[in-house]
Amino acid sequence: MMSVNSTMTNQAHPMWDRAAETMPRAEREALQLERLRAQVERARRVPFYRDILNHRELGPHSIRSLDDVRRLPFTTKDDMRRQHPLGLLAVPRKELARIHGSSGTTGKPTFVGYTANDLQTWSDLCARFLVAGGLRPEHTAQVAFGYGLFTGGFGLHYGIEKVGAAVIPVAAGNTRRQLEIMRDLDPEVLICTPSYALTIADTAREMGLEPRALPIRIGHFGGEPWTEDMRREIEEQLDIQAFNNYGLSEIIGPGVSGECQARTGMHIQEDHFLVECLDPETLEPVPEGEPGELVITALTREAMPMIRYRTRDIARLYRDPCPCGRTTMRMSRVTGRTDDMLIIRGVNVFPSQIEEALLRVEGTTPHYLIEVSRPGTLDEVHVKVEIHPEIFSDRMDRMQALCERISREIQTVAGIRAHVDLVEPRSIERFVGKAKRVLDKRGLTD
Amino acid sequence: MKLQQLSLFLENRPGRLEAPLSAIAAEGINILTLSLADTAQFGILRLIVRDWEKAKRVLEQAGWVVNLTEVVAVDVLDRPGGLAEALRILEDADLNIEYMYAFSLRRGDKAILIFRFEDPDRAIQVLTEKGLHVVDGEELMSFVP
Numbered sequence: 001m002m003s004v005n006s007t008m009t010n011q012a013h014p015m016w017d018r019a020a021e022t023m024p025r026a027e028r029e030a031l032q033l034e035r036l037r038a039q040v041e042r043a044r045r046v047p048f049y050r051d052i053l054n055h056r057e058l059g060p061h062s063i064r065s066l067d068d069v070r071r072l073p074f075t076t077k078d079d080m081r082r083q084h085p086l087g088l089l090a091v092p093r094k095e096l097a098r099i100h101g102s103s104g105t106t107g108k109p110t111f112v113g114y115t116a117n118d119l120q121t122w123s124d125l126c127a128r129f130l131v132a133g134g135l136r137p138e139h140t141a142q143v144a145f146g147y148g149l150f151t152g153g154f155g156l157h158y159g160i161e162k163v164g165a166a167v168i169p170v171a172a173g174n175t176r177r178q179l180e181i182m183r184d185l186d187p188e189v190l191i192c193t194p195s196y197a198l199t200i201a202d203t204a205r206e207m208g209l210e211p212r213a214l215p216i217r218i219g220h221f222g223g224e225p226w227t228e229d230m231r232r233e234i235e236e237q238l239d240i241q242a243f244n245n246y247g248l249s250e251i252i253g254p255g256v257s258g259e260c261q262a263r264t265g266m267h268i269q270e271d272h273f274l275v276e277c278l279d280p281e282t283l284e285p286v287p288e289g290e291p292g293e294l295v296i297t298a299l300t301r302e303a304m305p306m307i308r309y310r311t312r313d314i315a316r317l318y319r320d321p322c323p324c325g326r327t328t329m330r331m332s333r334v335t336g337r338t339d340d341m342l343i344i345r346g347v348n349v350f351p352s353q354i355e356e357a358l359l360r361v362e363g364t365t366p367h368y369l370i371e372v373s374r375p376g377t378l379d380e381v382h383v384k385v386e387i388h389p390e391i392f393s394d395r396m397d398r399m400q401a402l403c404e405r406i407s408r409e410i411q412t413v414a415g416i417r418a419h420v421d422l423v424e425p426r427s428i429e430r431f432v433g434k435a436k437r438v439l440d441k442r443g444l445t446d
Numbered sequence: 447m448k449l450q451q452l453s454l455f456l457e458n459r460p461g462r463l464e465a466p467l468s469a470i471a472a473e474g475i476n477i478l479t480l481s482l483a484d485t486a487q488f489g490i491l492r493l494i495v496r497d498w499e500k501a502k503r504v505l506e507q508a509g510w511v512v513n514l515t516e517v518v519a520v521d522v523l524d525r526p527g528g529l530a531e532a533l534r535i536l537e538d539a540d541l542n543i544e545y546m547y548a549f550s551l552r553r554g555d556k557a558i559l560i561f562r563f564e565d566p567d568r569a570i571q572v573l574t575e576k577g578l579h580v581v582d583g584e585e586l587m588s589f590v591p
C-alpha cells in the first residue's frame with residue numbers, strides 16, 4: 001500500500017489508486033470484460049442466478065463484449081426480498097466477514113453479506129473518493145453517520161482509516177455533543193448527510209458559535225439526495241468545500257462513485273462496477289448525458305455478485321474528460337427515483353413499510369397520508385391517519401396512547417421517527433384507483 | 447342515573463368547534479353542557495344534550511365520528527372543600543376517574559360535576575351510600591332553561 005500512498009503527495013491531483021483511476025479507457029474496458037465473465041461464473045454458485053442462466057443458456061462464454069451485459073438478467077429489490085435472508089450468497093456462510101442491511105419494502109431489512117476481501121475492496125473504494133475530495137493522512141475526520149446495519153458509518157470509517165487519517169466515530173445524532181467534540185478535537189473533515197451539515201451549522205449558532213469558525217474545512221456528504229443550492233448553502237454557512245458521494249447497500253455501500261476537486265459529477269469506480277443508464281420503461285440505454293435508471297453490476301463482489309441491480313435511482317452519465325485526469329465515467333447527482341422510495345434523514349423508507357406499520361394497529365388503514373417536509377434543516381415525517389369509530393375514544397389518554405403506538409410501529413418497521421397526526425374523517429383526499437400516499441414537500445431536485 | 451355523553455373527534459384548528467355545535471343547534475337540540483380536551487393536534491369535544499339520539503344521528507350524518515359514553519353527574523357543595531370531599535370518597539372506594547368536568551350551570555349552593563368512571567354503576571352506589579346526590583338526566587334537564 002505504500003506505493004499507492006506515495007502517489008498522493010507531490011502531485012497536482014492526489015489520488016488513492018492512480019493506476020486504477022487513470023487507467024486508459026481501453027485497458028479498463030478489457031479489465032471490466034474479464035471481471036464480468038468471472039462474475040457470471042461466480043453467479044452460477046447462486047441458485048437464483050444459476051436457474052436463470054441455465055434456462056437462457058447463458059454463461060461466461062456468452063459475454064464477448066461489454067455490451068453483452070445486456071443479455072444478463074436484472075436483479076431487483078423484490079428478488080432480494082424473495083431470497084431473504086441470504087439466498088443471494090455465492091460463498092458458504094462461514095466465509096462471511098460482515099453482514100449489513102438496508103430497508104426492505106416491508107418490515108424486514110434486506111441483508112447484504114461481505115467477505116474479508118469485499119471489506120478490503122470497500123474501504124479502498126471509500127479511500128478513493130475521500131482522497132479525491134481532499135482527505136489526507138494527516139487529517140482527522142468526524143463521522144456523524146449512523147453506525148450499524150446501515151452501510152454509511154462503517155464504510156466511511158474504514159475508508160478514512162485506510163487513507164491513514166484519524167477517525168472520530170461520533171455516529172449520528174446529539175448535535176451539541178458533535179459540536180463540543182469538534183471544538184475539542186479540531187477535525188478538518190466532516191462526514192454526514194448534507195441536511196445534517198446544515199443542522200450542525202444551525203446548532204452551532206444556537207450555542208453561540210460562529211459556524212464558519214469551526215475547524216472543518218471539507219465535508220463528504222451522502223446518503224440522501226441534495227441539490228447544488230444546498231451545496232452552496234452548506235459551503236457558505238460552514239466555510240467548507242462540500243463533496244458528494246454515492247453508493248447503495250445492495251451493491252456495497254458508499255464508494256460506488258464520488259466527486260473530485262473539479263466537482264463535475266461523481267467518478268464511478270468502473271474497475272469494480274459496470275454501470276448502465278437505462279430507460280426504466282423500455283430498459284434500453286438512454287443517449288449519453290440523458291437521465292435514466294442506473295443499473296449496476298458489481299464486478300468484484302465475492303459474497304454477493306449482484307448482476308444488473310436495478311437501483312431505481314435516476315441520474316445521468318458523462319464520459320467527457322475530467323480536468324483531474326481520472327479516466328472514469330462520471331455520474332450526476334441522483335435526481336429522482338423510479339419507485340416511491342423516500343430518503344428520510346438518510347434512511348431509506350418505502351411507503352409500504354409505513355403501511356405495514358399501520359396494519360399492525362387495527363383500524364388505522366386504509367385512509368392515511370405520509371407527509372414529508374423539511375421545516376428547518378432536517379426532514380420531518382407526519383403520518384396522517386383518519387379517525388373512525390373503531391379507534392376513537394372519549395379518553396385523551398387512549399388517543400395519545402394510540403398515536404404513540406402507531407409511532408412505535410413505524411419506528412420498528414421503517415426505522416424512523418414519525419409524528420402521527422389524527423385527522424377528521426374524509427379529510428384525506430380520495431383517489432380513484434391507486435391512492436396517493438405520499439406528499440413530499442421538500443423539493444430535493446435542482 | 448347515568449347520563450349519555452357524546453364525544454366528537456376534532457382537529458385542532460380555528461373554527462373546528464363551531465361546526466358541530468351549529469349542526470346541532472340547527473336541529474333545535476339544546477346543549478346542556480360541553481367540555482373540550484385538546485392537545486396541539488386534536489381535541490375531544492364532549493357534549494351532554496337534551497336529545498342525544500337525535501344529536502348523534504345529526505352529527506354522524508354530517509361526517510363526525512361520535513362516541514357514546516355513560517357519565518355520572520354529582521352534586522357537590524359549591525364551597526372550598528366541596529369537591530375534595532367527593533374526591534376523597536371516590537378515592538377511598540378505589541374508584542378510577544377517567545376524567546371530570548364541571549357542568550355549566552349551578553343550582554343554588556350546589557355545583558354539578560360530570561364524572562367519567564371506569565365503573566359508573568359502582569361509583570353511583572358508593573356516592574349514594576356516602577350521602578352524595580347523583581343527578582339523573584331528567585332532573586338535570588329540569589333546571590336547564
Ligand SMILES: [Zn+2]
Nearest residue numbers: 260262322324
Ligand atoms: Zn475528476
